[in-house]
Amino acid sequence: MKYFPLTDSDREEIRKLLGIKETSELFSDIPGDKSYYPTDDLPSAVPENELIDGFKAIARRNTFPGYKSFLGGGAYNHFTPEVVKYLSTKGEFLTPYTPYQPEVSQGSLQAMFEYQTMMTMLTGMDVSNASLYDGGTAAAEGVLLALRKARKKNTILIAKNLHPEYIEIIETYMRDLVEYKSKYVDFDPKTGTINPDELEKIVCDDCAGFIFQSPNFLGVAENSKRISEILHAKNAFSIQTITEAMSLPFMTAPGENGVDIVVGEAQSFGLPLGYGGPYLGFMAVKEDFIRQMPGRLVGETRDIDGKRGYVLTLSTREQHIKREKATSNICSNEAWCALRAGMYLATMGKAGLRQISKTNHLNAAYFVKEVSTFKHVGVKYIRNFFNEVVLEVKNMSIDEFTGKLEKKGILAGIPLKWFFKELESAVLINFTELHKKEDIDCLIRAIGELQ
């Protein structure tokens, strides 16, 4: 077996040195019947060539790659430059542990410091951490951060048009912390957004903060500036979630809108769809939240010769020092995904990000314009989307609609009835730079044929 460098004679000599006859003697403290191999009912070892063939065969059972997909909703298919794939898969980046020995981890640490910096630039915030698991858990951590920081306030307001899975995760994280309460804020079905005037009436004295998403799950930008003002007037925090990080180069930075905590998903920055993971949770905050923040932080320092270097810092927030009093239980996070996102951002640069994000928006805008002549379908929110739109279907059920398009080789979008009763006959359609004009025309034509 090629993964075991010990030879039989090595093993024999080690046993001799240890004064044992059988290796099993080393396991004599372990109870249970060891006369049988507990793994006997597993298959036999597969040689490397057959392993690759086997996985190719399983992969072929996925028919998804044969479809033109317009699925989004928190997972987006973007272009990744080849240099990003090449550089990120170097063993020196892929195979270290957490940089506990900074002297031999400056590569990962400096790259992380650069990632943190680029995320603060994109979000307009003061500080970014080095990653969280994904958008949904980042949202939950954002909520807990606001509650910790607010101290005596125990209620969190949650926008109903926040990604439904993020809401589920927040619920799971909050459920057993009995002192905390959550309240939902409805969105206006006419605009798809939170009505700030309604929000103003709901924000209570016990509210630590309000978590909302912009662009929200229905693809529409929220007025985060007004929302933040309302919250600040009541001494509550504004927590903005972003599931489509590609919107950042195109849209006003949350920091400019007065948001206190930005959390979300940065899979769009160079990570493949990968059937949902690993992705990249991010968190960026205003300066006064730093000491309550969860996750790793890389900071700049000097070595004993005065040379610039980087270390993990503020570890007194973390579980290995504070144990149950830590700001989070997180240890391993998504460091490599953050490193790769950093590479992506550095490669695309200012010009690339602006072009790609604009292409995303224009592709969606083109679709909205073209389908506006159709009578049997209609885009529900025709302004202030980024790259996702809600299409209402008026002449058939949504299952019939997606089913017919699937037969034409198109996965047209996510049926919103999965998540919202009031949007029974609508799909959420996503456009990225990887959709060529022909692809969008093909979708438009196919929808046109369903009149």
Added chain:
Amino acid sequence: MNKLPELIFNISKEGKVGYSFSPVPATFTDDMIALDGEYRRNDMEDFPQLSEVEVVRHYTQLAQLNHSVDSGFYPLGSCTMKYNPKVNDTVASLDELSCHPYAPISTVQGNLEIMKTLDEWLCKITGMGGFTLAPAAGAHGEFTGMKIIRKHLSDKGDPRKIVLIPDSAHGTNPASAHFSGYEIKEIPSNPDGILDVETLEKYLTPDVAALMMTNPNTLGIFEKNISKIAEKLHANGSLLYMDGANMNAFMGIVKPGDLGVDVLHLNLHKTFSTPHGGGGPGSGPVGVAAHLVQHLPVPVITKTNDGYHAAYFNKGIGRVKNFYGNFLVMVRALAYIMALGKENIRKVAEDAVLNANYIRKNLEDVLNLQYSSKTLHEVVFSDKGLNVKTLDIAKRLLDFGIHPFTVYFPLIVHGAMMIEPTETESRETLDEFISVMRAILKEAQEDPEKLTSAPHNTPVRRLDEVLAARQLVLRWKKTEEK
């Protein structure tokens, strides 16, 4: 190579381009923009602009500053830094696996098959009744597992208040239990470094929900009273949570499920060879006894005659992670188990334990062993009796191209040096490590300053962590430009 690369912000220059992508179609004009002015971004001041070759050199130079499993020995205790087989990366990067998580279930049967197979095989290896693959890391698995325990007890009428945790536990254990709404009570281990039944009984009050036990524990010692401990817990209506971070020590030797474990998590990025990526992504599947399967988080993959499905249990704890978890990590772990096969799973543990004992035997005459119980996958020495500190030895190891062991953990060992070689190291590598360690210890007596001022040959020398925490610099700013 001792020159640190400049920060990318300092090599950036207006007008440089590192990407190439189809232009926006000419007919897509700016008047089509449907975003009101107030929502539009004006600038991305200071954002880097580099050419492709500069990006490649920057990150290649950074890569050369890292120690990794691919570049050298990495005996970081409790982290199981084994070799990460490259074929696993190959299969995980098959384009056809990279589907959208909301794709219709009928179009992703291959992916569901991969997850279901991994679930079944992990059950076979551990003897548990069912797994969730959703958790993203070990600590996330602990949190998920404690939620399952709380749900089980709550459904029976009382979630209880306390979780017992031995003093040798990793910090994530108390933190995870705390975030599941529990108070923590720490239990001392006995002079042999393990938990004894009598001590447990003293702490076992009616409001104890569970005991969280790492096995083998962080001293590398098997908790041999585990079955009796499980009996006592169960008689009290409490559950046994096993932190399986150290499963590498007895995979294929015995099944935790047969020892009375109710809930356990595994670390695919440790025992199952998936690369740790400098701090994740990991994957921390949670296995539960049959009666707890109903409480697993959503979604659960099921198989029927017409294929695979994603099921949603309403007695479950809800959702802990977006979509299905870290799928591409699962792919790697499955490839690893397939490559090992039933013939070799047990050999992983055997060679890992042989190697750890080889190191122990060759260093126990020069280093203090606070606990002399049988060593499994890792050995923990103490700096007692030495004229230098553990940190000094660790830093000196860096000069020899060896990554140090885990330092100062577990807390119950004075100046702990926790050494875990894993099964993927050759005897020659172990011999080199042993001779370097012996040489360093000799040096400590003859020229201790060599150690206290180490490292000498690394890209940077000992870094000032106090300064980093006191004068926080967490991002580059333009004003700092030279």
